[in-house]
């Protein structure tokens with residue numbers, strides 16, 4: 001059973017004072033026209049009529065653009081349309097995403113009035129040089145101020161950060177995560193930078209001034225950040241841009257992605273890599289020459305144990321000469337794996353000897 005249904009409503013580029021060099025929200029969201037009050041109602045009605053499970057909480061999420069940068073009257077119109085459904089108890093909460101420099105007390109009071117629960121800040125980096133380089137138009141100080149104010153007003157605070165921004169090293173990305181952790185968000189989204197058509201970044205890329213991360217580099221960086229956020233119980237609710245008709249492999253002719261670490265199951269690559277590290281660590285801790293292990297998991301975690309195209313199983317065999325037998329147990333705690341030795345090298349050799357002597 002799902003724990004929450006999201007009704008996404010995109011407000012592409014509404015409220016943005018400028019174009020950040022990597023961004024083309026219209027392409028990313030797949031939505032080219034601006035949104036009206038009626039669009040909000042139509043979208044909510046459409047989703048409500050398609051949700052199957054009845055006991056699940058429903059949230060309306062205004063994504064893209066900078067919600068609190070929109071004219072206040074228009075914000076009230078859009079929020080009012082969603083709030084009607086909260087009053088009718090058909091929707092349970094509202095979330096908005098916005099920029100750190102568009103948060104102040106009057107804005108937060110307005111959001112409170114319409115029962116907005118979660119505010120996600122597009123931070124991207126906490127390094128002022130990198131923010132400037134990407135023409136973000138705000139500073140790390142704005143992030144600190146906005147985050148503190150959001151929490152003081154009792155909203156759920158979310159942060160969005162990017163990895164692989166121009167001139168951002170691995171250490172810069174790690175530093176951004178460290179800075180965000182200090183600001184105590186409840187949720188985080190991590191986006192590896194993709195080069196999108198029609199952006200300034202595309203021009204930089206074409207001139208050879210920007211080199212995107214490879215998929216492997218992006219997976220490694222995101223994995224490190226997941227460990228950091230996980231240790232502080234900050235939930236990583238998204239890794240990588242959502243796949244859409246336009247956000248797909250650069251090899252697809254409709255794709256708006258020119259280059260960068262695109263992968264259709266990017267999050268799974270990161271999670272599978274985390275599982276791989278866990279399995280290897282457990283095997284090493286056995287401190288004996290292991291030939292075969294049995295891994296017990298909840299069925300929902302099998303793909304992460306196996307890895308994309310069985311990558312984890314293949315690597316365990318190639319790197320450590322370990323075979324894997326997976327046992328699925330519906331009662332096993334999700335996100336947790338138990339690894340037990342089913343055969344050591346000695347057992348394996350003894351078995352072979354027995355067969356030979358028969």
Ligand code: SF4
Nearest residue numbers: 016019020023025065
């Ligand atoms: S990254 Fe955010 S603030 Fe920048 S242009 Fe895109 S939607 Fe607007």
